[in-house]
Amino acid sequence: MFAYFNNPHKVLHLSSEVLIAGLAMLLVGIYGAYLYSGHLSIVVQVALHAMTIVGPTLIKIGYVMRLLSQHRLGKGLTSQVAA
Structure with a gap:
């Protein structure tokens, strides 16, 4: 698993x-918790607020x-140019 995180290209893709996913969760949570006027169970409301x-x-x-990952990619390029 650590080999996966040693590759900055894979980490850059994972970060995207x-x-x-974070943006989608935030938007769905805001819509459901604050903008949706329908009746939701308490469990769903807690999940949306979370x-x-x-x-x-x-x-x-x-x-x-x-x-x-961008720092590591840039660092690799400068060390190749200096060599």
């Missing part, structure tokens, strides 16, 4: 998926993964 917390958390994690 995490960002999309999505408004977990969604931005995934966005932050995906963004940090993206920054780290």
Whole structure:
């Protein structure tokens, strides 16, 4: 599993998926918890409110993964040019 995270291209692709999943969770959570006026059970309401917390958390994690993988990709290019 650690070999997967050693490849910055794979981490960059995974970060995009995490960002999309976080954005989707945030938007669905906001719509369902605050904008939808239908009757929902308490379990569904709690889940939707939790999505408004977990969604931005995934966005932050995906963004940090993206920054780290781009840094590693850029670092690899500069070491090749210097050599």
